[in-house]
Amino acid sequence: MSHGWRALLPFEFDEAGWTITRVLTLEGDRSPPVTVHINFHGDTLDVNTERRKLSKRDAARITRDVRHMFRLDEEMSLFYAAVAPDPDFDWIIKEGAGRLLRSPTVYEDLVKTICTTNCSWVLTTKMVEGLVKHLGRPVAEDGRHAFPTPEAMAAEPESFYRDTVRAGYRAGYFKELAGRVASGELDVESWLTSELSTAELKREMKRVKGVGEYAADNLLKLLGRYDCLALDSWVRATFARLHNKGRTADDRKIARHYARFKEWRGLALWCDITRDWIEDEV
DNA sequence: GCGTCCAGGTCTACC
């Protein structure tokens, strides 16, 4: 329930059964994508595929991707220690919240983040659906599709993104980004392990057309860097409702509100303003 | 039915 990514293909979320379904890409052209169903039983996470046989290599790839998507290797104790003194935030520890769902690749998260900018959430879901259903490799068993590769996206003309994906002015951004990544000129996956400071990495991200202040902040959170706030219209409106008597708050006021959480302020903010999502569901 | 606004913003030109 951490954020809207669960509703963007090739993720699907079944609220009744608390199951995440996800199409994962396997290595090599001979291995078509596979659909996995993921749910939780206590501290156990079950991952089921619809395929009868998986090679060791495929199983290892699926395990790696699931660990990455759910951040199972991310150390949360420092974040919990940072929020523990504040009674308004100790629910985060009780719920074990804070692991923001992410895609198996930085590229996918980057494309999706551009799809969230300057439009309604409904339009975001439609753009992502268009990309996945038209360009993603199909799963043999169920007709679902993987997220398209940079190569598949680079092969399409800009008009495809404008006319079919309905991406509007973002069409040129997708074409250019996919081409740079597919050619090897831009290695966005390296951002995960970059040793650049957050400010330096943010500058690099903003060199991608379509990535501005909000989009870069959002990507940094997905990479595991939480010292940016990622303020967008929804966050500002929700902050106003929760903490400013419904009145629009200056960005500096929002920053001051979460400053005490230091390098965890972005994650503390996000947990705070989505608290009702999780509490309603629980 | 039509016009306007704006949503999980960014880019460019200009100062």
Added chain:
DNA sequence: GGTAGACCTGGACGC
């Protein structure tokens, strides 16, 4: 470094 105006889409809203 700061800011005005343009930019696609599509749903909500007022008239």
